[in-house]
Amino acid sequence: MENTPTELELSVRKYNADPELNIRIVPETTAFLLVDCDKSSADNQIVENQIHSALKIARESGMKIVYLFNAIHGVGGSNDVTTKIHGLDYLKNSWKPLIPKFNQLIQPLENEAVIPKSHKDGFNGTVLDYYLKTWNIDTIIAAGFSIKSCLFHTCIGARHNNYRVVMLRDCTNSSEFPDTVDTENPEGGWLRFVFLRIYETDIGYTSTSTDLMKASLN
Template identity: 30%
Template sequence: MGITMDEKHMKKTIIVTLLFVCITNLFACGCITNHDTNVKVVSDDLHTSESSIVQNREITLLTRTFVPCGFDANKTEMNSTYNYSYLTIDMDKTALLLIDLWACPNDTRLDTNVKTKMVPLLEFARKENMTIVHSPHDYTMNEYCQPLDGEMVAGRDNGLRNTDSFDEYLQAHNITNLLYAGYRSNYCILHRPTGIIKMSELGYNVILIRDCTIAYETPETLEGEWANKVSINMVESQFGSTTTLNDLQKAFGYDNFTYAAS
């Protein structure tokens, strides 16, 4: 029995329709694309990925606080504990505040801390494009830690050594988190107009990088650096939290960050 022209036309229509549906589905699932479509899709994906990296600069940072006990009959000071927790921090709203990086070549402890901690911290911060603010006193700044172009200096000349002016500067730049490092932990780090106590009272999230500072010690406290430990404890129990340089680097994905020694 022969096939009529109408039957041939119907079969042809069915085949064409099936092919169209198959090709459409392949396009939809991305198995087949024309050249222009492929470039556009890949470009959009890359743009989205790069934008998320640039715009969402959040890190998860291990921090430490201190929970004191001894205020009731059931617990004593021996029950006090350190609390470790991870904080999610938006680095676009964070500044590294460097307090009084003095040039003190005759102070062996300070000079050692500058070379082994402060220089790596500063190099790392610059590599990661952190907002860096230098808050010097009237002493000569350390040669290894001089500000670069584009880094803010909160000094006498621009009025940013004043608490209110510095607060206005931070608000204007949408800064809510302050990472502290510098000298000394029991003097300027805590008590400067730009220091931890004032900024904590204004509501900023303050985090001391506890191995990037030292204290003024007395002959009685020098061997164990107990004055520094007490200052760190004050921050952890009253004003904010602390972290370490290594934990900061890990938060950015580095297990072992290498730096060029100055």
């Protein structure tokens, strides 16, 4: 594409940093990572609005697109702790891979990687790190589900594998419990507030799909 930018100046948020902070994003060395955005895990309203628009920008700018999905409910046998903790003991053959189904608006293209995972951290036991390194990726922009589970843990995995990681905070759900919702809290609830504070202090940057769109237009 003739108008594809060679780099983007993305507005980001980091705890105790300049409120006007921008970072340079080079699409050629950046991956747009969709974590558990298939129909079995995703909030469809967020998919059809924020994630869809962010994915469109990532594709048009030339970022590498990668999908992660939960391939199994556990890792196998009857004593699998993941299966037990989610109350899925009744399942048989929990090791059996599932075929993910996506909303048409974010359907993976033929040349985009779709990687199965069996842990909350998408780097744990998968080819994700190897795949990204073969494309010389050093930055990840992450979206998906959920902020207190797989998206959060995968972002920690990215940090531990030495990637600069940006979470799109409007491209995930709030995951609030009934007793953590607080309309006076700037994030709408204490769970989201705390997870974002931990993230923006120790893991990486956050931004939004709107900021990504603005960066693509500059």
